[in-house]
Amino acid sequence: MTAPALSSEALADAVENLPRSALSATRQAALAQFLERGFPTTRLEDWKYTDLGTIVDISRRWLENGAPVPASAAMDDQIAEVRSSIDADWLVLANGRIMDGALDAAIPGITIKALSELPQGPNFERPLADLNAALLSDGLHISIGPGAEQERPLGFLIIDSAESDPGVSQIRIEIDVAADAQAQLIEYHTSTGNAGHYSNSVIACTLAEGASAEYVRVQNRDLKHSQTQRTSMRLAARSVLRYCGFDLGGQLIRNDLDIDIAGSEADASINGLYVAGDGQHIDNHVRVDHRTGPARSAQEYRGILGGRCRCVWNGKAIVHKGADGTDAKQANHNLLLTEGAEIDAKPELEIYADDVKCSHGTTVGQLDEAALFYLRTRGLDRKEATRALTRAFGASIVSRLPIASMSESLAAMVESRLRGLANGELS
């Protein structure tokens, strides 16, 4: 596919029509870069399996409509539902806009600012971060101070609606966790509406020395909506990251998770579960840069695939020169329920240091027929037995959820997705 173009005039107008703020200058520079680079294409090695055609199309139609921002009132019910099912201090970003109240939330030890209040504009170096910075109305900057004692996790509720016209929204969140501070963070992405939607998120999180973060990301979008996301995490010395990501919904999903192990004795656990059914495409690219050692990273992603769908997992670990004593593990396991389900799994290791312990493994398997038969001889029908086996397959990720208070609601979400998969998408 050739570099898909959006009308540069329409894009420039959309940027021009954003509320003026300190971000305006960055927007122009980011726009110039995006117009030059465009959307990543499948000719790029990193994007080989993921064609952004759907997303380009939505963006084009959105621009043709004058780049509207729908009212967020229609989402009140959904917002209330998330609030009631997961206990967190929620900051709501609806259709790419920071909702009233988010900036005034008073949480002891946590400072919340708009990105437009900061002296420096957002970074837009990485692919699609330029599009994000160009079209960004505003973003959030969160500082979690050393004294912060969170009573409940801090949650970012990223919600979009595209009722009748296509929509596009940009999300940018920066989080700094101070030295020795402890943070519990949740990102929850969801959406409603029958028209196409594209959400582009850029999240940057830094953990200072000795800081720790328990981080859960849930992407539970409507199956007609698409998302790209880049999450960058920087770990200073002795910091600990416990990350768990879930992709349950969405049509075309591309996640880039970049973990920068910048200080010795940093420790990152990265776990992910993706559940894909008919028509879904979920791509997870995880890159861990070990810049110094000793330090540890361990990632495990699991996928449950049904219907006609395609998933991609690419786990790259780069152990840089001098990062001696690195311990890096990568694993990816997939359960394919149907013939139409496809997975491209690729672990990559680049090692330029001595004395490192690295391992990787990927598996692709089908349902265990003997187990399925055994369960059926006990009276469970095929759907229920399938669900029991898929649930068991995902359980090793679900059980590692670092924020215990949300485990029940998360298990229910996974369950409801698996139910959908077992009911309609096994043909």
Add this chain to the structure above:
Amino acid sequence: MLEIDDLYASIGDTPILNGLSLSINAGEVHAIMGPNGSGKSTLAQIIAGHEDYVVTSGTVTYKGNDLLGLEPEQRAREGIFLGFQYPVEIPGVNNAYLLKAAVNAGRIHRGQDEVDAFEFLKIAREKMAQLGMDPKFLNRGVNEGFSGGEKKRNEILQMALLEPELAILDETDSGLDIDALKAVAEGINSLRSPERAIVLVTHYQRLLDYVEPDFVHVLSEGKILRSGDKSLAMELEDKGYDWVREAASA
């Protein structure tokens, strides 16, 4: 209750059952014995509905209806239980979940109310106590890491909870220590009733000392060579299978 008439079945191109006929009535206990590889487990798996075995001719009726057209879960809900010779390990699927789901699948089928978690645990613990099983097995994965004997007890636990009308126990007595054998035998005996039938596939007289069969059959090369009462089992113990084969061909 179960009528098997001139059954031929194969796996792939290999014929395994060769004209097997067997009639089992409610209230009866049948023992099926026979050399390794003669087709005992194949018969049991076919009755339970395993799809790998292809019935090439013959019929099987259960409670007056064709059995072979039913899905495995329908057979289970209609009261058929198979205790596997090799129970399957299912890591990550909780034993309690399976037991409860199995009990409720049967109850829903019969138009009864489902048992709730509380009630279920009460019944399960009772049955486990009778079988000398530690309640901690409820929280483990189905057969996951169970010892050979523990797996067999778990099969009997499932049977005790499901209270089947037709129980087929495929070498449930193999690999059991003497206490376990007694517990399993008690489990089987407590299920004996005029409404139920039990089929024991076994290699040993030992189990039959505790669970007295009404009929003993010898299965060889895919068909029943000889049937008799419990004295046949003792005779076999003495004389081996060659004696039956010779007698059959004579």
